[in-house]
Amino acid sequence: MSPAHVLDKYYLAITLLVTCGYQFTGFFIAWTLQFDKITDFTGGSNFFILALLTLLMGNTYFARNIVVSIxxxxxxxRIAGFLLYRVLKTGSDSRFDDIRSHFFKFLGFWIGQILWIWTVSLPITILNSPSVSDLAIGGANPEFGTGRDIAGVIIWGIGFLIESIADIQKFRFKQNKKAPKDMPMNTGLWAWSRHPSYFGEMLCWWGIWTIAISPATNASIPSVSRAALYGSVVSPLFTFVLLMFGSGIPTAEKPQAERYFLKTYGANGDYPHAWKNHQDYTEQTSILFPLPAMLYRPLPRVLKQTLLMDFAFYRFNEDTDGRKALEREQGGV
Structure with a gap:
């Protein structure tokens, strides 16, 4: 059966329209009721909707399309269910405390979510679209099971396990009332990486892209279609940039450091070793790539801040950031 042609042969317009409609509906509900219960759920579930929608519209059901869509x-x-469960258990999401009541700031978050979902979904969107499916019907799509396909599945599988296990470990740590209050989580995957869940998510989308571009290796496919498949590399690249420089690591590193700094030097500094424990943890634990502490700790700082991407701007400076944190706590400017 032939794929359905909807608006354009790459399914770019229809996926954008569906994403906008779904996210703006979520925004209207979240803004009207002033709660965070569905914010992350609508993000994760939107990926599910686009994968299923493009697979059904593509209407070809080749093994590669089915595998990547699944x-x-x-x-x-997993991510939509986990984030929904987490926010239901915790009651709210502190990330939105400063913007939840500001219409345009809150709307800006949802617009950013639209950009994230649509961009990161590009490999599956293009693979399932007529730009590739029409050619696949003519025999231009190599059978699923190439070395590239196998590598992609392995990369995705490793990333999925790392992300899933890391999320569970961190959630249990935060829910454990007996966990030490003056010590960052330094067990499980978090003993090897300060952000293992982000590393796992990056691997997942590199795996998806690796499988999705297999048809582009066939010289009989027009160059424009091959370019579209290869161009969907913006998906894993966007994921990397977003997590490394946007809403990922930058929003976690300094706020966490500030909490431990104030536990020691703040008005209610009841934990004299909290800040030192946090410093020790960051010195011996890779920021992204999982590495044993015995290997990471002795590495030169210049190597950590370049090749291993523990960039200087992630660091909490006691003199500047610490002073500002204390002023905020005291109600200063």
């Missing part, structure tokens, strides 16, 4: 839907189901 992998995306598994990833989306």
């Amino acid at each position: 992998l995306v839907m598994i990833w989306a189901s």
Whole structure:
């Protein structure tokens, strides 16, 4: 059966329209009711919707299309379900405390979520679209099971396990009332990486892209279609940039450091070793790539801040950031 042609042969317009409609509906509900219960859920579930929608519209059901669509839907189901469960248990999401009541700031977050979902979904969107499916019907799509396909599945599988296990470990740590209050989580995957869940998510989308571009290796496919498949590399690249420089690591590193700094030097500094414990943890634990502490700790700082990407701007400076934190705590400017 032939794929359905909807608006354009790459399914770019229809996926953008569906994403905008779904996210703006979520925004309207969240803004009207002033709560955070569905914010992350709508993000994760949107990936599921796009994967299923483009697979059904593509209407070709080749093994590669089915496998990639299922992998995306598994990833989306897990992250949407986990984030929904987490916010239901905690009651709210502190990330939105400063913007929840500001219409345009809150709307800006949802617009950013639209950009994230649509961009990161590009490999599955283009693979399932007529730009590739029409050619696949003519025999231009190599059978699933190439070395590239196998590598992609392995990369995705490793990333999915790392992200899933890391999220569970961190959630249990935060829910454990007996966990030490003056010590960052330094067990499990978090003993090897300060952000293992982000590393796992990056691997997942590199795996998806690796599988999705297999048809582009066939010289009989027009150059424009091959370029579209290769161009979907913006998906894993966007994921990397977002987590490394946007809403990922930058929003976690300094705020966490500030909490431990104030535990020691703040008005209610009841934990004299909290700040030192945090410093020791960051010195011996890789910021992203999982590495044993015995290997990471002795590495030169210049190597950590370049090749291993523990950039200087992630660091909490006691003199400047610490002073500002104390002033904020005291109600100063």
